[in-house]
Amino acid sequence: MTRIVRSLAELRDLTRDWRAAGATIGVVPTMGALHDGHLSLVRAAQAECDRVIVTLFVNPRQFNNAEDFAKYPRTEDADAAILSPLGADVLFVPDAAEVYPPGHATTISVSGVSEPLEGAHRPGHFDGVATVVALLFNMTQADRAYFGEKDWQQLQVVRRMVADLHLPIQIVPCPAIRAADGLALSSRNQRLSPDARARAALLPAVLLDTAARIEAGGTISPTLAGATVKLVEAGLSPVEYLELRDAESLGEAQPGRPARLLVAAWLDGVRLIDNVAVTLPAQG
Known part of the structure; x- marks a missing residue:
């Protein structure tokens, strides 16, 4: 049974115990509405890590379009039901105040790799991505993080951030999962x-x-x-x-x-x- 955790304090209690037992921790950051692409990342994490945390947080700071943010699927109950048979240890579902407490004033900006393509068409998007990913890495204390290659530019931005900030986490890229007709799952x-x-x-x-x-x-x-x-x-x-x-x-x-x-x-x-x-x- 996958345990649903909503507070950082509860998550830290768990990760502290896991660390004390010598366990390695993998994290799969998601915004929910899970599909087979996400599940492939969970399986990859389980193959390499003793404990696996899946995060579910629809990050308002990476949407430059309010309508897109409002329409983004939110299916927590279904996501939890999908994860449980896989045996993921934790589904971490913080609210916005848990991730960005009152007075939060720090933004991470990755220049260069973030600027063309998505960066040019979605101003501020990768600042939001980099900031929330860094926060989730710190909150989960994970050793490895798993990202799909479908979001190729995002993967490169995260890699650059981790290298530049000397973050103690390994970024593991995983192939995009496609439907039978070739469309990348999203x-x-x-x-x-x-x-x-x-x-x-x-x-x-x-x-x-x-x-x-x-x-x-x-x-x-x-x-x-x-x-x-x-x-x-x-x-x-x-x-x-x-x-x-x-x-x-x-x-x-x-x-x-x-x-x-x-x-x-x-x-x-x-x-x-x-x-x-x-x-x-x-x-x-």
Whole structure:
């Protein structure tokens, strides 16, 4: 049975006992509305850690759109029921006052990697992400934290923050989990109409096709432009970005270095993001 904990004091009592017993602690930070992608992170944590904490906190500071925050699914009872059979030790569900007590005045900002793509289209988003993730790391006292590669830029921001602040935690990336038609699992997918959900499968299909064309030597700019047209014609519009970036820095992609093709597009009033790896050939 997964224990639901709401206060930092209660959580600290537990982690203090676990530490005294020599246990390693894994954390899976989430905003709830759990799906198989989240559960894959829990299983990965259980495979490597003695104790696993899943956090559930819809963080208001990472939403730059009040309507998006209001519409974000909140399904705590269902989430707890999903977690219990897996044997996660704790579902930590703090309220906003527990995470940001009165007078809270500290924000963490990660420059560079946070600035393009999501950072350009969602001002302040990654400040909110970095701040709450650092707080959750401190609150849970975890040794390892598990993040899905679907949110690729978020993963790089968290890695940069951990390295820069010398935080004593290992960041463990885990592959994105996809539906049978290729769409990356996301809590926001619940808001798609049946027709839009069927059309959404074009997003990963176009990404994979575009990556293959670039790897085969296609000129990058016209290849990306053609892919954008395909998405718009299928109703995935607007396309906020479809860009090829260096996988680690998210700067300009360089020959011979790992790259990532990243996209954000709207469908049926829902914002979808995805990414795939691209191998750029080394120059002559």
